[in-house]
Amino acid sequence: MKSVSPPPTAPAPPRRVGERLVDQPQVPLLGRIQRAMHAHPLLGPTAVLILACIFFTIAVGPRFIEPLNISLILQQVQIIGMVGIAQTLIILTGGIDLSVAAAMVFSTVIAGKLAAEAGTPPLLALLLALLTGAVCGSLNGALVTRFRVPPFIATLGTLSIFTALNLYVSGSQTIKANALPDLLLWPGQTFHVLGAPVTFGSVLVLAAFIVVSYILRRTAWGEHIYAVGDNAEGARLSGIRTSRVLISVYIVAGVVCAIAGWLLIGRVGSVSPFSGEGVNLASITAVVIGGTSLFGGRGHVLGTLLGALIIGVFSNGLTLTGVDVLWQVFTTGVLVIVAVGLDQWTRKVAG
Amino acid sequence: MKSVSPPPTAPAPPRRVGERLVDQPQVPLLGRIQRAMHAHPLLGPTAVLILACIFFTIAVGPRFIEPLNISLILQQVQIIGMVGIAQTLIILTGGIDLSVAAAMVFSTVIAGKLAAEAGTPPLLALLLALLTGAVCGSLNGALVTRFRVPPFIATLGTLSIFTALNLYVSGSQTIKANALPDLLLWPGQTFHVLGAPVTFGSVLVLAAFIVVSYILRRTAWGEHIYAVGDNAEGARLSGIRTSRVLISVYIVAGVVCAIAGWLLIGRVGSVSPFSGEGVNLASITAVVIGGTSLFGGRGHVLGTLLGALIIGVFSNGLTLTGVDVLWQVFTTGVLVIVAVGLDQWTRKVAG
Amino acid sequence: SGSSKPLVGLITKTDDNPYYVKMREGAQQKAAELGFELQALSGQGQSDNDSQVKAIENLIARGAKGIMIAPSDSEAILPAIKKARDAGVFVAVLDSPTNPASAADATYATDNFQAGVLIGKWAATQFSGKQARIAMLDLSPAQVAVDVQRDQGFLQGFGIDVADKSKIGDESDSRIVGHEVTNANEAGGRTAMEKLLQRDRSINLVYTINEPAAAGAFESIKAAGLENKVTVVSIDGGCPGVKDVKAGAIGATSMQFPLKMAGDALQAISAYIKDGTRPATSQGLDFTNTGVTLISDKPAAGVDSKDTAWGLANCWG
Amino acid sequence: MTTTSNPARTRQITPILSARNLVKRYGHVTALAGADLTLYPGEVLAVIGDNGAGKSSLIKCLSGAVVPDEGEIRVKGKPERFRTPLDARSAGIETVYQHLALAPARDIAANVFLGRELRKPGPLGWGLRMLDRKTMRQETAKILGDLGLLTLQNIGQAVETLSGGQRQGVAVARAAAFGSRVIIMDEPTAALGVKESAKVLNLIAEIRDRGIPVILISHDMPHVFEVADRIHIQRLGRRIACVQKTEITMNDAVSLMTGAQTPPEDHDPETIPERLVRQ
Amino acid sequence: MTTTSNPARTRQITPILSARNLVKRYGHVTALAGADLTLYPGEVLAVIGDNGAGKSSLIKCLSGAVVPDEGEIRVKGKPERFRTPLDARSAGIETVYQHLALAPARDIAANVFLGRELRKPGPLGWGLRMLDRKTMRQETAKILGDLGLLTLQNIGQAVETLSGGQRQGVAVARAAAFGSRVIIMDEPTAALGVKESAKVLNLIAEIRDRGIPVILISHDMPHVFEVADRIHIQRLGRRIACVQKTEITMNDAVSLMTGAQTPPEDHDPETIPERLVRQ
Numbered sequence A, B: 001m002k003s004v005s006p007p008p009t010a011p012a013p014p015r016r017v018g019e020r021l022v023d024q025p026q027v028p029l030l031g032r033i034q035r036a037m038h039a040h041p042l043l044g045p046t047a048v049l050i051l052a053c054i055f056f057t058i059a060v061g062p063r064f065i066e067p068l069n070i071s072l073i074l075q076q077v078q079i080i081g082m083v084g085i086a087q088t089l090i091i092l093t094g095g096i097d098l099s100v101a102a103a104m105v106f107s108t109v110i111a112g113k114l115a116a117e118a119g120t121p122p123l124l125a126l127l128l129a130l131l132t133g134a135v136c137g138s139l140n141g142a143l144v145t146r147f148r149v150p151p152f153i154a155t156l157g158t159l160s161i162f163t164a165l166n167l168y169v170s171g172s173q174t175i176k177a178n179a180l181p182d183l184l185l186w187p188g189q190t191f192h193v194l195g196a197p198v199t200f201g202s203v204l205v206l207a208a209f210i211v212v213s214y215i216l217r218r219t220a221w222g223e224h225i226y227a228v229g230d231n232a233e234g235a236r237l238s239g240i241r242t243s244r245v246l247i248s249v250y251i252v253a254g255v256v257c258a259i260a261g262w263l264l265i266g267r268v269g270s271v272s273p274f275s276g277e278g279v280n281l282a283s284i285t286a287v288v289i290g291g292t293s294l295f296g297g298r299g300h301v302l303g304t305l306l307g308a309l310i311i312g313v314f315s316n317g318l319t320l321t322g323v324d325v326l327w328q329v330f331t332t333g334v335l336v337i338v339a340v341g342l343d344q345w346t347r348k349v350a351g
Numbered sequence C: 001s002g003s004s005k006p007l008v009g010l011i012t013k014t015d016d017n018p019y020y021v022k023m024r025e026g027a028q029q030k031a032a033e034l035g036f037e038l039q040a041l042s043g044q045g046q047s048d049n050d051s052q053v054k055a056i057e058n059l060i061a062r063g064a065k066g067i068m069i070a071p072s073d074s075e076a077i078l079p080a081i082k083k084a085r086d087a088g089v090f091v092a093v094l095d096s097p098t099n100p101a102s103a104a105d106a107t108y109a110t111d112n113f114q115a116g117v118l119i120g121k122w123a124a125t126q127f128s129g130k131q132a133r134i135a136m137l138d139l140s141p142a143q144v145a146v147d148v149q150r151d152q153g154f155l156q157g158f159g160i161d162v163a164d165k166s167k168i169g170d171e172s173d174s175r176i177v178g179h180e181v182t183n184a185n186e187a188g189g190r191t192a193m194e195k196l197l198q199r200d201r202s203i204n205l206v207y208t209i210n211e212p213a214a215a216g217a218f219e220s221i222k223a224a225g226l227e228n229k230v231t232v233v234s235i236d237g238g239c240p241g242v243k244d245v246k247a248g249a250i251g252a253t254s255m256q257f258p259l260k261m262a263g264d265a266l267q268a269i270s271a272y273i274k275d276g277t278r279p280a281t282s283q284g285l286d287f288t289n290t291g292v293t294l295i296s297d298k299p300a301a302g303v304d305s306k307d308t309a310w311g312l313a314n315c316w317g
Numbered sequence D, E: 001m002t003t004t005s006n007p008a009r010t011r012q013i014t015p016i017l018s019a020r021n022l023v024k025r026y027g028h029v030t031a032l033a034g035a036d037l038t039l040y041p042g043e044v045l046a047v048i049g050d051n052g053a054g055k056s057s058l059i060k061c062l063s064g065a066v067v068p069d070e071g072e073i074r075v076k077g078k079p080e081r082f083r084t085p086l087d088a089r090s091a092g093i094e095t096v097y098q099h100l101a102l103a104p105a106r107d108i109a110a111n112v113f114l115g116r117e118l119r120k121p122g123p124l125g126w127g128l129r130m131l132d133r134k135t136m137r138q139e140t141a142k143i144l145g146d147l148g149l150l151t152l153q154n155i156g157q158a159v160e161t162l163s164g165g166q167r168q169g170v171a172v173a174r175a176a177a178f179g180s181r182v183i184i185m186d187e188p189t190a191a192l193g194v195k196e197s198a199k200v201l202n203l204i205a206e207i208r209d210r211g212i213p214v215i216l217i218s219h220d221m222p223h224v225f226e227v228a229d230r231i232h233i234q235r236l237g238r239r240i241a242c243v244q245k246t247e248i249t250m251n252d253a254v255s256l257m258t259g260a261q262t263p264p265e266d267h268d269p270e271t272i273p274e275r276l277v278r279q
């Protein structure tokens, strides 16, 4: 290709002087990166994700970045991602939900029992599972708003309650794929993109992120969620029905967990009352890596998607490099800290 | 005994009228209870504890309240209690520590390895274990203050790191009592009170609660911990070295965890790298049941003692009543919520 | 990742339980002998299926030739195993059989029910003519397969009607004082035992899910001054456990052979890679039984057992 | 509205907002010990009093932010029970709180429209319920510009990064833009500069001229005497007097407020504002 | 200190605190664009300016609460770098911040003594490091009583339950009780009642009479002209003028501050306060 040099007489672009009262002075590169990241809070997690991908592509070889593996990573993070959406909503209000995994599993057990044993039509079973999620969420919401139990404790309590109910209803028995209707297994079905199998579940998760991101940024409800998390008393004084906002958030989070349950059935290919271990902590981790503040009111759900992907890329990449499980645990710990530390550094500019 | 009726002419006690500008009006009993509880925040958890004891004494019979069982409950909650002290300190600063259990177990492994295999003198091994705790704590503290990693993430990361190191150092091997020096097993030794065996560990925990309570209420350091948790920026502007306070809190918490590790060796009678399961969540639960706010700056370490006892009484009492484990899980969930809900109700008066 | 050796993965339930740590070490040794590269992975808990599924997927992606797995969930893992086998990977199940066992290429496992039966029978001989008061120290409220099989095996071996064989705690025999969970560790064992003793101090026979739980239980028995009145039985066959048998803290334990499981599985993988042969299962079973041996210094009539000297020579770590 | 200048008939004007015997206790502290308040249509009522006299507590009861332990609130003579700020807002009462009710991490426009966001017109609005951020920004810029309250470098700034006075400007602008029946302002000029304070006082006069009554809490006597019609003097949780501005000097007001002087025996705190009488 | 009334020699008095060319940027917002400040011993320097002019940012640099991006601070002519508020405090600079630096859940005494708690005398103090809460309470009650700042029902109240003015009183009392070399007050009377404001102004005069200079930020011109010696006028992040109180009228000050008027060409913002010149 022929390289084109600029015509020597080209006039300098007109500089708009005095546009601001005080001219923005020259800032060193590092400072400019910091500022850009501050203005676009998703840049930090995105950078971490890209760096991680580059690192693993070098360490593992092109196998890491090929469509098949990307599709695999997407499948592996879909549950954490979906539950992470629920967790983000709740953390944005200044709460935390320890019962997400239990609610998710409980709704799968309900769906499975109904469809496989009670002979309920598949669609109805699925809807009832979503309803279960909503009921779980509204219990949490009622405890938090009506009885003023702090979210941590309310959901710690319901974690036990849902777990017990779950074991009771399921009788600790797994329901196998062949007893389940196709509808329940649908999120695990695949279609092909670039020769790589992609599950409908992965698509569902991505769609859910887009929808929730839209809701949070573009609707009044989203606005109120942020306001409640930012300053609950101020929001109340501004005429926002804070209790109603909170309850609705918990209910929506419950339904999202139930959808995550559906994905779980599709992914595992059965209904197992013991699934979902580690999902609580992983979902919170994804939210925080994504830059959402645990104190509420600040953050973005797309950050959670990035957070979940970062977790997935690390876990997949470390396995592919052949690191032993002991050192995977170690490295994961280090990486979580580094990812968030890097993100914090970009925020320091706010002073 | 002869009942004495008051002399009929006794003058009414002098009423000090107009002492306050506005006379305190008659308040209904419920309101008065609420106010008393508000003025004395430990009343709530104390009431829950007493109610629970009464309930189980009725349900189980006098066996529940006999010295032997009380001593057992004390032994059963000593680890949670000791770790709860560390957790309280950190939560008071507005943080949270997910690595407490891992730090505790790691320090037991160090002590055990040194004493049983490297031939280190027992006292030195114990001191090095405490040092291990301090190092773990200062790592957390450095991450939180220097690198501004939120405590939740910092300690989530170090949880993985300590766990991996712990497995690496111990090789997952249990070190049996007969290989351990008496000093390390001492907290498990008993003496008798009212015919019931009491372990030195239980006494150590109670002593630790008294000491830490004194420090928090009566020293400048305690005052600064509360101020930092209450309003970190305000404390900084008031000339408090907030980073130094935070680091010192994390180090002390690490040492307290190491002491909890010592108790653990005494209780289990061996050094096992995979003890300490559930201690993280239980310690946080004890802190919150004890009325300490997860947002920092408000609460009291003696509340944590009450919280740990409440957990112990429930778990012990439910077993003694012969409830199935499944329903024990369920009931524990309900009880945690009720205990905190009751406490919240007493606070509502602050409106 | 640059090595040209064929890759074999080992997926255990947890990475901290000594049982699996030893299994991993044994496998590592054997793999080196056979010229394999071994990668060890694990779940995050006794019932964490999700991590194991991920581990299988990642191993397939890494191009593993064989996978050994101790499944946390004997049924939920099946689709992932099928995926691996469809990709041409030889899957050997270790320790806990899948349901059905035929879902894997080979299974090397302890018959956990049989392990329970052995200690149950042994205990029955110790309590002939004496009223037993039994404490059952189980794993977790979740009633996972190992937990149920060992618990029910013990009760059946002891001669108690277990009612539903797939359910813990539905027995109505008055000799059972109660069930408590221990999370299979020392601290849990101690607390659970204390609680049951407080409920009924006449307990004289204690079943424990594994030896760490037994060690913890024994601490509380000792603290209650009942060490001469109570018999503890357990399952595992780890070296600390055998030492406890020798010291009298545990009356008898059923020894399993995790190293043999891993070793046999690696052999089978090796053979399969060489010429496609598949191993046969043990007679009358749908899996290869790596055997259980009762270890006790008090041999009982009608129950085969080995003494602790043999036990110490054959324990797994 | 028809009134005569006959003082005997003045009682017939229904107050637009009135409170009787409000009591509010916080634990051992009594913030309101039987406070009254009367606000007539179209007047500016200044509430003055020492720190801790219960001014903020009083208006919090009127705005639904706290529920009084005892006492009665009437709007246009009809008893009302405000359980939440939203109740008061639906009754047309808009409030600027002393500790500003803002969401610090949100930007200025979001704060101005908090709780009554605008939606896009057309299907995007009623179908997708999409917010019309652009219009909200423009409106905000317009409101702030009209009021001249803010010298802002960046309209997209989060409220927490604004200077103390800028924040107060945002809160006042919000109330002014939406107030419909009554506007209550708790020390709106406390953090404002000279120019900005003057703007707010002008604004209050304008609002009054539009017929909307205003309750103004302030410690600044010149401000109070500049804009108020009547002055409500609060002391130790009670209204001890309420007088026409023209009937009292600044010094007397301060003496009453600090307790250096007591109101005359025959003082009637319910007199109609002269402005109305004159009409 | 000896000075003559010869204006040519006035420059020889070393300022106790001075700042040159301070710049502070927050992201895209420039709060200080090369601000100067000079404080002479024994004077009250008022800082006035519009909302957002950078007054609070300026004093935050002087008190170590923020570190300026550029510029130099000198104490008694010696360059200093304050990295934390503690540095400034050790240099004897005591500050009342606009957004009060209080711990809301702690009681009043704890807040007054925050960061310099008193210990019990004797072994309890140096051995057990026991706080002397009783003395701290008594001292607090005394300080507050002397200043007449608070009408409090309960000295053990948490600061978050105090009224807006009461909180400000606590913050002012704290600075006044400990200030040693310089006291800076950012709008100390903004939330205070008439009586309490007067007390604070008195207090400022008293402090000055003890020889300790005070920087006072205020929007209240009568207050400023009552107590200040010199008036520093801040505009758009810069000092545009600094004049003797006697040389300027209130109206001119406001015009300068709002930009309606510019200072004369030959204006020298570094003139020595008349008070010192007169001595």
Ligand SMILES: Nc1ncnc2c1ncn2[C@@H]1O[C@H](COP(=O)(O)OP(=O)(O)OP(=O)(O)O)[C@@H](O)[C@H]1O
Pocket: B350, B351, D026, D027, D029, D030, D031, D049, D050, D051, D052, D053, D054, D055, D056, D057, D058, D098, E153, E160, E161, E162, E163, E164, E165, E166, E191, E193
């Ligand atoms: N939440 C609360 N808890 C306890 N006491 C309170 C609470 N809110 C207010 N008070 C007390 O009630 C009294 C009246 O407070 P209020 O805020 O109404 O005063 P104010 O007249 O607005 O004072 P200021 O002019 O300083 O704003 C004060 O003594 C204050 O300490």
Ligand SMILES: Nc1ncnc2c1ncn2[C@@H]1O[C@H](COP(=O)(O)OP(=O)(O)OP(=O)(O)O)[C@@H](O)[C@H]1O
Pocket: A350, A351, D153, D160, D161, D162, D163, D164, D165, D166, D191, D193, E026, E027, E029, E030, E031, E049, E050, E051, E052, E053, E054, E055, E056, E057, E058, E098
């Ligand atoms: N942390 C921050 N982030 C971004 N901008 C800030 C921050 N702090 C202050 N500013 C901006 O700097 C400018 C100066 O603010 P400053 O608080 O110094 O003003 P001020 O003169 O004290 O005003 P006021 O009289 O209202 O208190 C304002 O435009 C403000 O928005």
Ligand SMILES: [Mg+2]
Pocket: D055, D056, D057, D098, D186, E163, E164, E165
């Ligand atoms: Mg007020």
Ligand SMILES: [Mg+2]
Pocket: D163, D164, D165, E055, E056, E057, E098, E186
């Ligand atoms: Mg300011």
